[in-house]
Amino acid sequence: MSALTTLERGFVRATASPVGGQLLTCAVDGRELLYLSPLTDPLSGGAIRGGVPVCFPWFGNGPSGALQPSHGFARTSRWTRLSESAGEVVWQLDPAAVADSPGRAEWPFAFLATCRQSLTEAGVRVALTVRNTGEEAFTYEALLHTYLRVSDAAPTRLSGLSGSTYLDKPNDFRPTVQDGDVGFTEPLDRIYSSEAALVLHDSGRALRIDKQGSATTVVWNPGDHAPADVPAGGWRDFVCVEAGNVGDRAITLDAGAEHTLATEISLIEVLATEAGR
Numbered sequence: 323m324s325a326l327t328t329l330e331r332g333f334v335r336a337t338a339s340p341v342g343g344q345l346l347t348c349a350v351d352g353r354e355l356l357y358l359s360p361l362t363d364p365l366s367g368g369a370i371r372g373g374v375p376v377c378f379p380w381f382g383n384g385p386s387g388a389l390q391p392s393h394g395f396a397r398t399s400r401w402t403r404l405s406e407s408a409g410e411v412v413w414q415l416d417p418a419a420v421a422d423s424p425g426r427a428e429w430p431f432a433f434l435a436t437c438r439q440s441l442t443e444a445g446v447r448v449a450l451t452v453r454n455t456g457e458e459a460f461t462y463e464a465l466l467h468t469y470l471r472v473s474d475a476a477p478t479r480l481s482g483l484s485g486s487t488y489l490d491k492p493n494d495f496r497p498t499v500q501d502g503d504v505g506f507t508e509p510l511d512r513i514y515s516s517e518a519a520l521v522l523h524d525s526g527r528a529l530r531i532d533k534q535g536s537a538t539t540v541v542w543n544p545g546d547h548a549p550a551d552v553p554a555g556g557w558r559d560f561v562c563v564e565a566g567n568v569g570d571r572a573i574t575l576d577a578g579a580e581h582t583l584a585t586e587i588s589l590i591e592v593l594a595t596e597a598g599r
């Protein structure tokens with residue numbers, strides 16, 4: 323298994339893994355924007371807990387609720403590094419790379435996926451392009467499952483979703499309208515219908531989350547019931563804000579068509595408390 327890729331542009335540094343074609347870390351002037359669990363191994367071939375996993379061609383267990391692996395075969399597949407420069411890496415996944423992957427038989431279409439990770443002046447842009455290289459139309463879900471590092475999830479607030487409707491997963495996907503900022507004082511798992519840009523207010527800083535080609539945003543924090551590859555209390559170290567097209571906003575591509583889903587994470591404000599540390 324080849325090593326991690328490192329990127330550098332100005333004050334921004336990042337690392338990425340061929341497993342999942344996945345961005346792992348991105349620091350601006352030494353301030354890490356992404357969470358990466360200390361219990362995860364980015365080269366083992368299993369799902370990586372943290373960074374920006376690429377979920378494709380389905381979200382969760384798919385429209386039927388029965389598909390495996392969770393979030394599709396792309397995140398545990400080995401992607402090919404197509405090109406690399408100091409500030410950008412492009413990964414590619416094609417049918418040959420997933421021929422033996424669990425779940426491939428349930429989604430057998432001809433596709434080409436590229437994931438472009440480009441450093442910006444204040445963070446990183448991740449863009450997933452999926453092309454239909456076959457002769458029949460297909461439908462897929464995709465999600466850039468971004469783990470944003472925070473100093474403490476509990477007082478963190480996410481603005482930009484007020485007035486949007488979300489499906490509340492823990493409550494049988496009940497449609498609910500967001501009133502004001504999203505807080506993280508309790509576990510949450512929501513699928514918002516929204517194309518809006520967002521701002522995450524941590525106690526020491528603010529991150530801006532921009533999206534393109536994305537009709538849904540998933541917001542997730544597991545609270546104390548975090549998966550086993552998150553250390554005890556580790557839920558406080560991240561919130562997931564995930565640009566995607568899932569559920570009834572899945573993408574259908576005709577033969578030869580392509581679609582790009584992108585998210586850009588930028589450090590926009592550092593408060594005195596963090597600037598001094």
Ligand SMILES: O=P(O)(O)OC[C@H]1O[C@H](O)[C@H](O)[C@@H](O)[C@@H]1O
Nearest residue numbers: 392393511512540541542549562
């Ligand atoms: O444990 P994973 O397969 O990585 O999934 C982690 C989480 O991803 C998304 O945010 C889903 O909305 C959650 O329901 C899921 O628990």
